[in-house]
Amino acid sequence: MMRELYRRVVDFWPVHAHAWDAIDECSRLSASVAVSLLRGRSSGAGLAAAIADMEVICERLRMIVGDGLVDIEKVESLQRLQGRLVQEEQRVAALGEQSGDAP
Structure with missing residues (x-):
């Protein structure tokens, strides 16, 4: 089911949309790592959400690249x-x- 959803998303939006999403999610993950792990100012939920979002974009990019x-x-x-x-x-x-x- 998830693989089908990824395929639908990859097929629906153009590659440049996925590229911008990847850039955005990388920035968000980087900021969350800094706040959570380096500064210790987070419960971890924000970092977990950023990791999950990054994993989703990585799966989309994986489909695009192969x-x-x-x-x-x-x-x-x-x-x-x-x-x-x-x-x-x-x-x-x-x-x-x-x-x-x-x-």
Whole structure:
């Protein structure tokens, strides 16, 4: 049902309308992250709403760009994230060993 709704929306409005929506939602999410996580001035509901809206626009953009291409890029992005995590874990472990805190 949701996939059908996304398809109807993508087919109904022109690509530039989805682009403007994406820009708007990115800005809103950015502001919500700053207020909620950096300043701690929110209960989280505003951030949750901004995340939900961003997920909706991402699904629309995914349909426009193509699921396959997005999936490929997502795998590569997750691999980079994993590489950064492993590198940071190794760095922290090495610091612990240098200070004698390692078990």
